[in-house]
């Protein structure tokens with residue numbers, strides 16, 4: 209079926225389930241906030257949400273109201289935490305959908321309190337403290353001053369307190385400072401004799417690198433999709449092997465041609481053919497999510513062999529050197545961007561490195577035009 213397409217992604221739901229099981233095992237009995245923002249990191253929000261409802265998660269983590277509404281259409285009643293800030297005109301809709309907001313200010317807390325009280329309900333909320341991400345959350349001193357006021361507000365119930373790492377895959381020292389500050393804030397609350405709600409801090413890198421950032425909940429994104437948050441910190445290779453990449457990204461050879469020595473290739477003629485060469489045209493480009501930064505740098509796999517990208521990646525087509533496989537290659541052959549071909553493999557992190565970006569951006573860069581094909585699960 210995939211062969212009707214010029215570019216497609218295969219999503220292995222069995223691998224997805226195994227990753228989820230591995231994370232659950234690794235974090236012991238802690239609850240999982242499965243992060244499904246940005247179309248489940250490009251894997252398809254609805255299918256991934258359906259699989260999570262089947263395999264078991266505790267809370268869905270989304271970026272915004274649209275994503276929360278999409279999860280609601282898949283299954284009723286599941287707890288959803290909005291990780292981004294909700295704007296005041298969105299508050300009634302959050303309450304209607306029973307989406308847990310992330311609160312960073314007393315203003316937001318009072319707003320939700322008032323609206324929820326009017327609707328005669330109690331909305332669970334998660335309060336965020338800023339320990340160095342600088343994006344959302346109370347400043348620690350204000351948080352401590354205001355906490356009893358927050359906790360006393362009617363209509364809202366503090367389901368958890370949390371914070372977010374800015375560099376857990378890169379910077380052990382800064383991450384330690386964030387963890388220490390988070391723990392100090394909690395300790396300061398404890399001294400005031402208030403009851404401490406459940407806590408969460410760890411993202412994927414936290415789960416891998418920071419054992420003491422594992423609290424009552426964890427918030428894995430990248431890891432559930434089987435991708436390591438690769439940064440400057442070294443990961444035990446045995447750990448990396450436990451995870452299975454869920455997504456493969458594939459295309460097909462639309463044409464095979466020979467170009468003579470001196471011919472120029474693609475927009476801007478940035479590549480000149482050094483000697484007679486077999487060149488394959490692929491049916492995908494940056495319009496599908498193959499980064500333009502891969503121009504003249506990246507390689508893809510055909511028949512288990514690495515083929516270098518020649519010249520610029522264009523919107524819909526990309527040219528690769530097929531000299532090494534010129535006697536075998538045929539129009540219609542599969543070209544693997546991410547995934548396995550024969551004994552060779554290309555991973556999301558390989559592309560991130562080639563293109564000077566991060567694995568999150570490679571995955572979420574795969575566009576709407578690429579059909580997602582699900583395997584290995586009873587996907588709805």
Ligand SMILES: *Cc1c(COP(=O)(O)O)cnc(C)c1O
Pocket residue numbers: 243245291372410411412413427428429430431437
């Ligand atoms: C995106 C996000 C996560 C998940 O991050 P990963 O690094 O993909 O695990 C966790 N928490 C918050 C607040 C986020 O925004």
